Amino acid sequence: MNVTIIDHPLIQHKLTIMRRQETSTASFRRLVNEIAMLLCYEVTRDLPMTAEQIQTPMERMDAPTLAGKKLCFVSVLRAGNGLLDGMLNLIPSARVGHVGLYRDHDTLEAVEYYYKVPSDIADRLVIAVDPMLATANSAIAAVQRLKDGGAVNIKFLCLLAAPEGVKAFGLAHPDVELYTAAVDRELSKEGYILPGLGDAGDRIFGTK
Ligand code: PRP
Numbered sequence: 680m681n682v683t684i685i686d687h688p689l690i691q692h693k694l695t696i697m698r699r700q701e702t703s704t705a706s707f708r709r710l711v712n713e714i715a716m717l718l719c720y721e722v723t724r725d726l727p728m729t730a731e732q733i734q735t736p737m738e739r740m741d742a743p744t745l746a747g748k749k750l751c752f753v754s755v756l757r758a759g760n761g762l763l764d765g766m767l768n769l770i771p772s773a774r775v776g777h778v779g780l781y782r783d784h785d786t787l788e789a790v791e792y793y794y795k796v797p798s799d800i801a802d803r804l805v806i807a808v809d810p811m812l813a814t815a816n817s818a819i820a821a822v823q824r825l826k827d828g829g830a831v832n833i834k835f836l837c838l839l840a841a842p843e844g845v846k847a848f849g850l851a852h853p854d855v856e857l858y859t860a861a862v863d864r865e866l867s868k869e870g871y872i873l874p875g876l877g878d879a880g881d882r883i884f885g886t887k
């Protein structure tokens with residue numbers, strides 16, 4: 680499969696709490712934020728480094744620092760905003776774009792209602808985020824929109840994926856690395872991930 684599973688004890692433990700149906704909106708939101716920081720740590724593991732000469736209180740040294748490669752996080756609205764906040768805690772200087780999509784409940788097709796990204800997106804490493812990759816229709820549409828807008832270097836980060844979605848995403852965008860904390864068993868006939876965690880947007884924002 681074309682996917683990197685970020686399998687870390689802290690992530691898996693937090694994900695289990697998020698899956699529990701009795702977990703409150705406040706806890707769910709806090710956990711998305713915490714898990715996003717851990718996922719961000721892994722998805723940025725191969726960022727290019729350079730060295731910069733600095734003066735410590737003791738002497739001069741060549742110290743490692745991130746190379747000038749510019750980052751842009753793209754939130755797939757609205758549930759992507761839950762992950763985005765945690766990622767920005769770690770990298771506050773990242774630029775941010777938004778792609779607004781919702782799933783048509785009957786067709787499961789993604790419907791776009793908003794798009795705004797930095798004008799220099801072509802020069803940036805783009806990390807698109809959405810907690811759920813079910814059919815992957817939303818992720819495929821979001822990445823296509825970013826490519827049409829000029830993005831060339833894209834990673835896609837989610838929290839939970841269905842095997843059907845992983846396969847579809849890989850076929851549509853074989854050049855885009857996909858990261859997730861877990862791949863669940865299957866999709867329900869209504870397009871929900873099983874066992875999953877329910878509707879991520881509703882659980883983050885307390886809507887239903
Ligand atoms: C959810 C989720 C993804 C999409 C995944 O969004 O956040 O964007 O469904 O499903 P897919 O892989 O089958 O496309 P939803 O459409 O419920 O909108 P929301 O974020 O506004 O709640």
Ligand code: URA
Nearest residue numbers: 813871872877878879
């Ligand atoms: N979107 C969600 O939020 N949850 C699912 O299980 C599928 C799509």
